[in-house]
Amino acid sequence: MSGWGMPEVAAALPEIANEAVVASEAPTPTEAPAQGRNPQEHGWVAQNSYDYSAYMMTSKELAESRAAAAAEDAGLGLRVETGGDWASNAAVYEWNDEFGDVGPRHPELEKQLFGQDNHVKSGIKFENITSIEVHQEGNIRIDPIRKFEHAGLHPVMLENIKLAGYEVPTPIQQYCMPAIKLGHDIVACAQTGSGKTAAFLVPILSKLMGKAKKLTAPRPNPVTYQEGITPPVRAEPLVLIVCPSRELATQIFDEARRFCYRMMFRPCVVYGGGPIAEQVKQLQKGCDIIIGTPGRLVDFINRPAVLTLKRLKYMVIDEADEMLNSDWEAELKQIMSGGDQEEGSLNYMFFSATFPKGARDLAKEHLAHDHVRVRVGRAGSSHLNIKQEIVYVDPSMKLQAVEDLLLSTPPTRTIIFVNSKRAADELDDRLFNKSFPCVSIHSDRTQREREDCIRSFRLGKNPILIATGVSARGLDINNVMHVINYDLPSARFGGIEEYTHRIGRTGRIGNMGLATSFYNDRDVDLAENLTKTLLETHQVVPDFLQQYVPDGFTADGKGDIKTLKFEADSDYGDGDGNGDDNGGAALDDDADAGGWGTSDTPAASGWGVAPTEAPAAPAAPVEGDAQWGATQAFVPAAGGVPVNAATTAPVVPSQQFVGVSSVPFTMPPQGASATQGLAPVAPVAPVTPAAPVTPTAPAGLASSQFAASVSSWGVPSPAPSQPAAPSNGSVWEPPTAGEWGTAGSGW
Numbered sequence: 001m002s003g004w005g006m007p008e009v010a011a012a013l014p015e016i017a018n019e020a021v022v023a024s025e026a027p028t029p030t031e032a033p034a035q036g037r038n039p040q041e042h043g044w045v046a047q048n049s050y051d052y053s054a055y056m057m058t059s060k061e062l063a064e065s066r067a068a069a070a071a072e073d074a075g076l077g078l079r080v081e082t083g084g085d086w087a088s089n090a091a092v093y094e095w096n097d098e099f100g101d102v103g104p105r106h107p108e109l110e111k112q113l114f115g116q117d118n119h120v121k122s123g124i125k126f127e128n129i130t131s132i133e134v135h136q137e138g139n140i141r142i143d144p145i146r147k148f149e150h151a152g153l154h155p156v157m158l159e160n161i162k163l164a165g166y167e168v169p170t171p172i173q174q175y176c177m178p179a180i181k182l183g184h185d186i187v188a189c190a191q192t193g194s195g196k197t198a199a200f201l202v203p204i205l206s207k208l209m210g211k212a213k214k215l216t217a218p219r220p221n222p223v224t225y226q227e228g229i230t231p232p233v234r235a236e237p238l239v240l241i242v243c244p245s246r247e248l249a250t251q252i253f254d255e256a257r258r259f260c261y262r263m264m265f266r267p268c269v270v271y272g273g274g275p276i277a278e279q280v281k282q283l284q285k286g287c288d289i290i291i292g293t294p295g296r297l298v299d300f301i302n303r304p305a306v307l308t309l310k311r312l313k314y315m316v317i318d319e320a321d322e323m324l325n326s327d328w329e330a331e332l333k334q335i336m337s338g339g340d341q342e343e344g345s346l347n348y349m350f351f352s353a354t355f356p357k358g359a360r361d362l363a364k365e366h367l368a369h370d371h372v373r374v375r376v377g378r379a380g381s382s383h384l385n386i387k388q389e390i391v392y393v394d395p396s397m398k399l400q401a402v403e404d405l406l407l408s409t410p411p412t413r414t415i416i417f418v419n420s421k422r423a424a425d426e427l428d429d430r431l432f433n434k435s436f437p438c439v440s441i442h443s444d445r446t447q448r449e450r451e452d453c454i455r456s457f458r459l460g461k462n463p464i465l466i467a468t469g470v471s472a473r474g475l476d477i478n479n480v481m482h483v484i485n486y487d488l489p490s491a492r493f494g495g496i497e498e499y500t501h502r503i504g505r506t507g508r509i510g511n512m513g514l515a516t517s518f519y520n521d522r523d524v525d526l527a528e529n530l531t532k533t534l535l536e537t538h539q540v541v542p543d544f545l546q547q548y549v550p551d552g553f554t555a556d557g558k559g560d561i562k563t564l565k566f567e568a569d570s571d572y573g574d575g576d577g578n579g580d581d582n583g584g585a586a587l588d589d590d591a592d593a594g595g596w597g598t599s600d601t602p603a604a605s606g607w608g609v610a611p612t613e614a615p616a617a618p619a620a621p622v623e624g625d626a627q628w629g630a631t632q633a634f635v636p637a638a639g640g641v642p643v644n645a646a647t648t649a650p651v652v653p654s655q656q657f658v659g660v661s662s663v664p665f666t667m668p669p670q671g672a673s674a675t676q677g678l679a680p681v682a683p684v685a686p687v688t689p690a691a692p693v694t695p696t697a698p699a700g701l702a703s704s705q706f707a708a709s710v711s712s713w714g715v716p717s718p719a720p721s722q723p724a725a726p727s728n729g730s731v732w733e734p735p736t737a738g739e740w741g742t743a744g745s746g747w
């Protein structure tokens, strides 16, 4: 991959509209950070602890306190929730019966919906998204649109698209908009962060708009509505969107709130954990678009006085491969055909960034014969805007490694993935006690805690989020510049698909991002697919993965990526006359290359109503435990100096088996910190780097720009007999002048 220059990185770290968010009450970490290892000295904001007292409040007390918090957010130009509490109560455009076809503007709401930081803005590498080859399969071929203006959208929808800041449609949107307009069912696969939500929401709403008054169910007029007095109505939605996690459901709801602006469609969201009574109240005001997690949807489908699907016109299954895995089978069956919808008059749509063959076969059972199949790139592929670093970290060294990493990277919103709830709790504790502004989320947390956590991460109050993989899918948060796989997903639980979803939390919609994954000998089951993924996206393959580089590729990753075989190819075998057709900009005449993705077992379940998580990984041994180290365990001393655990003597460079070092990371220029709400990066004295490799500032960059913290994080097994060649990412090298990592350096 070509190097990223500092100007690009600086551009990827946008200007801060609102500088520092004042830390509420600085908590007292139980350990004082060691000299030079205080996160605040490295530009991270002070910690904001959870307000646990909020979880003990009555609903009334909570509503008051939330209203105050919402007012504070409003001051920052950020999202305001009416009712001041649950995400499901967020403001929607309320339609007055007096309106004609389109409602008048509402400046305050407009600011809330389309304001500065409420969703991810497209980045400077947008063309990397738009230039990916698009493949169509099956009998129906769609002529893509190249501009929103060519999609035959309702004028108010075009205005909303402008308000959202979208200029050109992404490839998946180019195909889905005309396909939906023509009335086809769809199965669609496109990279993370490539605008799949708008690809279905925009054309569906626009198409329904023409017949809105005829199609929508009667509802109370919001102007005269009085809670407890106005008789409630039954929700009779036209569109149902199912997705696997509560966070994703509320996020799609937010997108629906944007695109329903000035239209008569009223969106609602239902999800587990939130109070049913509140959600019922919303449904009873009328609901045309319902978004939900499977368990809660089934709950409501079983209450026909509250919800009926008899008017339904569109059913969208987002994160379809996840939803079609057996963990959700009963719920999905009931949602898809167990309500009172008329199957024949319904359009089904399946969307995901990964789509193993087993899931595609299941999806076909619901799709009309003449459905449209479109995929952007290979199903499950990642894109070039995410720089992927795989570093060897002995399990006993992970904590040290993650600290080093956080101290040597610019403070930016960072998501750290772990494989179990316990690991999330533990890592949160450890980092919090070292003064890192972190929060954590997993399925054992109450819904209130989950919403608070995401909110505080979104606002940049706590810009480090520790999460189990269940949060991987769909989360779309502005300026997440770094994803760290503290644990890599095991092949049994999500494997390479989950890896793709996790790293896809950064580098969205043309923005650039970095994904650092800690690899060790337990991750061998992922090694082959991981290596192919690195090669496919022109990333550096480190030494310890070289043995998985397929024939035809050189050690530095050169080779024909079309020859990379991922397990499953086109759904249409040879000889059926319906082969893969490339509808994208550049023709790819090798239909076998890439294909739809792997046919691995479906990914582990998300965290809707019946979450099942990957079982806890075997407990990591205590630091220095020889079991997980290779021939030597290097224990970095304070300040990151590697020492030999056995002797505690500093390691002499020529003796050491170099694992992977934390490579100094050039700090962005002042004022270009990535995280809204983060304190501006203060110039800090670099942590004194020491043997074995002394980072020297590349010419043209002041050494104070480095937050250097060099340590050794373990040794790959089998350990190389010689220090690894410095060309493949496993040994630290100073970045070349003006570059933020090159193909030859660690970062």
Ligand SMILES: Nc1ncnc2c1ncn2[C@@H]1O[C@H](COP(=O)(O)OP(=O)(O)OP(=O)(O)O)[C@@H](O)[C@H]1O
Pocket: 119, 120, 121, 122, 165, 166, 167, 168, 169, 170, 173, 190, 191, 192, 193, 194, 195, 196, 197, 198, 352, 353, 473, 474, 475, 476, 504, 508, 509
């Ligand atoms: N044409 C566009 N131009 C600019 N921004 C866009 C466009 N389409 C969508 N976006 C924005 O891009 C971001 C990512 O979109 P979205 O969440 O739909 O991605 P996705 O493909 O569903 O990703 P994932 O697979 O991770 O769920 C959103 O913030 C969305 O508002």
